[in-house]
Amino acid sequence: MTTQADIQREIDDLRGSGGPQPRRDYPPYRSSVLRHPTRDLCQADPEGVELWAPCFGPADIDDAESDLTIQRSGEPLGERIVVTGRVLDGDGRPVRHQLVEIWQANASGRYWHQRDQHPAPLDPNFVGAGRCLTDGDGVYTFQTIKPGAYPWRNHVNAWRPAHIHFSLFGTDFTQRLVTQMYFPGDPLFDLDPIYQSITDARARDMLVASYDHSVTKPEFSLGYRWDIVLSGTHRTPLEEP
Amino acid sequence: MTFAPGQTVGPFFHLGLPFEGGNLLVPAGHPEAVRLHGRVVDGEGAAVPDALIELWQADSTGRVPRETGSFHRDGFTFTGWGRAQTDGDGHYWFSTLIPGPARPGRRPFFALTVFARGLTDRLFTRAYLPGDEPDALLGGLPPDRRATLITTREPRGLLFDIHLQGEGETVFLSYPRQAR
Numbered sequence: 001m002t003t004q005a006d007i008q009r010e011i012d013d014l015r016g017s018g019g020p021q022p023r024r025d026y027p028p029y030r031s032s033v034l035r036h037p038t039r040d041l042c043q044a045d046p047e048g049v050e051l052w053a054p055c056f057g058p059a060d061i062d063d064a065e066s067d068l069t070i071q072r073s074g075e076p077l078g079e080r081i082v083v084t085g086r087v088l089d090g091d092g093r094p095v096r097h098q099l100v101e102i103w104q105a106n107a108s109g110r111y112w113h114q115r116d117q118h119p120a121p122l123d124p125n126f127v128g129a130g131r132c133l134t135d136g137d138g139v140y141t142f143q144t145i146k147p148g149a150y151p152w153r154n155h156v157n158a159w160r161p162a163h164i165h166f167s168l169f170g171t172d173f174t175q176r177l178v179t180q181m182y183f184p185g186d187p188l189f190d191l192d193p194i195y196q197s198i199t200d201a202r203a204r205d206m207l208v209a210s211y212d213h214s215v216t217k218p219e220f221s222l223g224y225r226w227d228i229v230l231s232g233t234h235r236t237p238l239e240e241p
Numbered sequence: 242m243t244f245a246p247g248q249t250v251g252p253f254f255h256l257g258l259p260f261e262g263g264n265l266l267v268p269a270g271h272p273e274a275v276r277l278h279g280r281v282v283d284g285e286g287a288a289v290p291d292a293l294i295e296l297w298q299a300d301s302t303g304r305v306p307r308e309t310g311s312f313h314r315d316g317f318t319f320t321g322w323g324r325a326q327t328d329g330d331g332h333y334w335f336s337t338l339i340p341g342p343a344r345p346g347r348r349p350f351f352a353l354t355v356f357a358r359g360l361t362d363r364l365f366t367r368a369y370l371p372g373d374e375p376d377a378l379l380g381g382l383p384p385d386r387r388a389t390l391i392t393t394r395e396p397r398g399l400l401f402d403i404h405l406q407g408e409g410e411t412v413f414l415s416y417p418r419q420a421r
């Protein structure tokens with residue numbers, strides 16, 4: 001049986017060994033062992049559809065889908081929060097009117113998913129999935145509840161820090177990003193092989209939201225801000241398909 | 242500038258990402274519908290039953306779709322984008338159109354993004370139509386590697402298996418302006 005101490009040694013040995021993106025080959029995350037490509041990625045010059053991202057609009061998404069607390073008949077349990085921020089491309093330009101999707105565990109650390117066997121209660125009033133379009137300034141906003149930490153089977157006593165899964169599109173295909181947003185000061189950061197698969201400390205910090213009292217609503221919910229910078233685009237803003 | 246790092250989609254992405262009709266870019270009964278499909282396998286050849294594939298492609302004339310509506314397809318509008326999850330056997334499939342070339346004389350391809358539990362970050366690849374048109378990416382690869390990017394024609398579609406690792410490992414792509 002692999003203990004946290006075993007995993008910790010592996011994590012420590014690999015610290016700083018990768019770049020600003022997660023290492024694809026990261027054995028402390030056991031499920032990655034047989035699932036990562038061992039060959040180097042092959043660099044391609046983007047062409048055709050790769051220079052563009054798919055389009056989403058009001059026909060795809062209802063405004064109410066950005067509020068994860070109103071999807072069922074009652075109020076979900078847990079700490080109500082707002083998570084907001086801007087989606088920017090690698091040149092600092094806002095990514096406008098583009099799709100942002102999230103999914104997360106409930107306040108007890110349980111997912112609304114048949115494969116989640118964690119014996120923590122499901123909340124009949126919280127499903128945990130939402131989506132929205134960024135506005136004209138690249139701003140997204142979700143109303144939700146703070147997810148709980150949860151155990152997983154990577155090793156004995158493995159726990160994930162609380163996080164919200166984020167799926168993002170840019171203005172071209174190559175900017176596609178799926179990642180996780182974390183909460184400041186989580187004591188599980190150093191122990192988690194998924195978070196630590198990004199071996200560069202400054203890059204890891206980019207996934208941690210900040211508490212923002214200006215986003216907090218009186219008598220209602222706490223506020224977190226998280227800006228997301230995607231990679232660079234490959235075409236000029238006015239280019240037509 | 243530093244870019245936000247990716248993280249795995251994990252085992253519970255079904256809660257947030259797949260949607261009804263996501264794999265039907267055109268209805269399966271469409272007169273020009275083809276099935277683009279294949280299996281996702283790991284380094285031991287075992288099925289990957291918790292992968293998600295996104296497809297992004299030109300229409301049959303080679304035009305890049307700019308239409309919205311992928312989440313609520315009307316059966317007429319071709320948005321060029323879809324999502325399919327793998328089943329228990331690692332199999333994914335899309336009902337779609339054969340893409341046209343980006344420019345006359347180019348080899349058409351489907352752009353694919355691969356996500357899975359155990360993949361720390363998404364992977365990009367291209368699934369090319371079989372053909373003779375010269376292509377810079379294919380031309381720069383040794384024949385065994387090149388073959389991993391070319392679909393196999395079938396009576397009603399195209400087969401494209403994705404090998405995440407090992408024997409026949411699919412060529413995965415990076416692009417300029419991405420962090421390594």
Ligand SMILES: [Fe+2]
Pocket residue numbers: 105160163165251253
């Ligand atoms: Fe999770």
